[in-house]
Amino acid sequence: MTPLALRLLLAPRRAGALLHTSPPAADPGVLACRLASRAVVRFAGPEAGRFLRSLLTNDLLSSSSQGRYSPTPNAPARAPPPAYAALLTPQGRFLYDLFLYRPAPRSQMLDRTGSAPQTGERPKGNQDEDEEPGEVLADVDAAEVDELLASFKRYRLRNKVEIDNVSKDFLCWQRFGRNVEHTGPSTQEPEAQSIGWGQGVDRAAESAAQGNGHGWEWFKDPRLDCLGYRGIFPADTIPPLVESEKEADERHYLLWRIENGVAEGSTEIPKGEAIPLEYNFAGLNAISFEKGCYIGQELIARTHHRGVIRKRLMPLIFVDENGQELEQAVAPGSEVVDKESGKKIGTVNTALGSRGMGLLRLEEALKQNSSLAIKDNRDVRVKAIKPDWWPAEWTQVLEQQSAVA
Numbered sequence: 372m373t374p375l376a377l378r379l380l381l382a383p384r385r386a387g388a389l390l391h392t393s394p395p396a397a398d399p400g401v402l403a404c405r406l407a408s409r410a411v412v413r414f415a416g417p418e419a420g421r422f423l424r425s426l427l428t429n430d431l432l433s434s435s436s437q438g439r440y441s442p443t444p445n446a447p448a449r450a451p452p453p454a455y456a457a458l459l460t461p462q463g464r465f466l467y468d469l470f471l472y473r474p475a476p477r478s479q480m481l482d483r484t485g486s487a488p489q490t491g492e493r494p495k496g497n498q499d500e501d502e503e504p505g506e507v508l509a510d511v512d513a514a515e516v517d518e519l520l521a522s523f524k525r526y527r528l529r530n531k532v533e534i535d536n537v538s539k540d541f542l543c544w545q546r547f548g549r550n551v552e553h554t555g556p557s558t559q560e561p562e563a564q565s566i567g568w569g570q571g572v573d574r575a576a577e578s579a580a581q582g583n584g585h586g587w588e589w590f591k592d593p594r595l596d597c598l599g600y601r602g603i604f605p606a607d608t609i610p611p612l613v614e615s616e617k618e619a620d621e622r623h624y625l626l627w628r629i630e631n632g633v634a635e636g637s638t639e640i641p642k643g644e645a646i647p648l649e650y651n652f653a654g655l656n657a658i659s660f661e662k663g664c665y666i667g668q669e670l671i672a673r674t675h676h677r678g679v680i681r682k683r684l685m686p687l688i689f690v691d692e693n694g695q696e697l698e699q700a701v702a703p704g705s706e707v708v709d710k711e712s713g714k715k716i717g718t719v720n721t722a723l724g725s726r727g728m729g730l731l732r733l734e735e736a737l738k739q740n741s742s743l744a745i746k747d748n749r750d751v752r753v754k755a756i757k758p759d760w761w762p763a764e765w766t767q768v769l770e771q772q773s774a775v776a
């Protein structure tokens with residue numbers, strides 16, 4: 372992929388302020404990426420739900436996603452929306468992130484002939500939203516599947532849960548783009564939801580042909596609306612809405628996340644080290660502050676209640692002294708320093724072209740006249756961006772402090 376192709380996606384919301392390069396020629400529209408960086412693990416058995424709840428930072432049905440979907444009878448399978456969650460160390464450091472998908476309740480599924488069960492008919496033994504799921508599929512970091520399986524199996528003890536790598540059968544996908552919120556399946560109108568299976572076609576037949584009864588569909592990304600849609604689909608199908616010409620290299624998705632300051636997986640979020648709240652996990656709906664105990668909860672609760680988080684993961688742009696973007700100039704691990712004092716402000720942890728993400732001290736990074744540079748390469752200036760999705764309270768206190776100072 373050429374830098375130009377990358378730049379097509381960059382059209383930043385604050386282009387005028389940030390880019391001295393000319394605006395992109397065309398909006399590439401909505402893109403879909405098959406995520407080779409992610410694998411699929413299945414948790415199955417009567418105690419799968421309870422098991423995951425006792426370990427992870429979030430509930431299977433995250434509070435933020437509740438109410439975003441209302442399954443309608445006779446529509447094709449409407450699975451509950453996925454939840455984003457993490458497994459932490461007992462000390463509260465990040466280990467793995469997981470997108471958890473529960474299968475559609477049986478009462479919502481179509482049978483092989485493509486007809487839904489009678490409304491009101493709830494055959495015994497069928498699970499519903501509040502019932503325990505007998506199966507959960509998790510979208511996880513592909514580079515960590517081995518160790519992730521071993522970790523969960525260590526915690527399994529006498530729980531009746533089977534844990535398997537099912538990456539041969541399933542793939543993870545993401546659909547995103549500047550206008551995806553307006554072109555994607557609406558979460559408000561049941562009519563529009565059917566777009567996922569082809570508008571104006573025989574939906575029942577189409578669903579059956581896709582091997583429905585499983586509820587494969589796109590869901591709003593449980594982290595942020597601006598990230599678009601995510602889904603797990605059978606490995607031998609192309610998901611609905613993915614037109615061949617719009618299937619893009621996965622680096623486009625990485626760039627999209629970098630621009631929004633959202634890290635994913637155990638490389639970008641250093642395993643065993645990262646403090647989840649500094650990686651903005653509370654804002655990404657990965658943590659339930661209401662749920663019962665889980666591993667590492669003590670540190671999360673303590674950090675949360677103490678209030679101000681002084682370091683956070685932020686999007687970065689690497690430029691020269693004239694503000695021109697510098698491609699391939701910075702490697703992950705580079706230190707970000709104050710250009711005048713040489714004081715360390717943070718560390719770059721992901722870089723792609725002229726963009727990156729880094730964990731920075733907010734007070735210095737957001738200071739009006741801060742001039743940041745890369746240590747040992749002070750010709751590279753660093754612009755730290757505050758993402759639009761950040762809640763105001765994350766920076767209010769710090770901004771007041773630096774205004775007074």
Ligand SMILES: *[C@@H]1O[C@H](CO)[C@@H](O)[C@H](O)[C@H]1NC(C)=O
Nearest residue numbers: 410516517536537538539540
């Ligand atoms: C998981 O399954 C995929 C597909 O079969 C395979 O390529 C991969 O090596 C497996 N990973 C582990 C850790 O078993």
Ligand SMILES: *[C@@H]1O[C@H](CO)[C@@H](O)[C@H](O)[C@H]1NC(C)=O
Nearest residue numbers: 738739740741773774775776
């Ligand atoms: C920032 O720099 C400008 C000009 O370089 C100066 O006029 C202004 O007072 C500075 N602001 C702060 C808060 O230091």
